[in-house]
Amino acid sequence: MTTEVTDWISAGANVAAAVGTVGALWVGAVTLRRQVNDQRRGQAKLVTVGVTRTRTRRKSEDLFYVLNNGEEPIFGVDLLITSHKGSSASSEDVLPPKSSMSAVIESGTVTEARAQFGDSAGNGWTRFISGELFENRHWGRPRLEAPKAQSEQKNRLDQVEQKIAKIHRNAAEG
Incomplete structure (x- = not known):
């Protein structure tokens, strides 16, 4: 060659x-x-939006819920439900690990349900009842730092406990 x-x-x-x-x-x-x-997506994948139907003699209702199956809290949680009769929202500043929040709506009227929330890293997410999960690149909800949010939640629980104690005292006196 x-x-x-x-x-x-x-x-x-x-x-x-x-x-x-x-x-x-x-x-x-x-x-x-x-x-x-x-x-x-690790923490966000562990958040579920679901529905359970409840029936009584008079009416049928749907219990919509957000379930945090993760080991970390989620923040700024909004459960948004759209129905033929309008929209409904339920909010929690902090949803601790292994806990849930819910809202009740008349059965058969819901057209959409979703949860918007932030993970412990400050990333915003939307989870639809269909199971779809989307990252919100421009999540607008103020992000609470975990220690601050847990402190605020404890303060709210203390206030509720004080109100309950006051109601019991008033009932005992009256």
């Missing part, structure tokens, strides 16, 4: 190696992005 042919073969091998390297880098970048997205 002549030197010119071997140079062309060598150049072709170098181009093939470069294309292979670029391809491997691209695959690595895509894989890393998927792992980061999965990790980012």
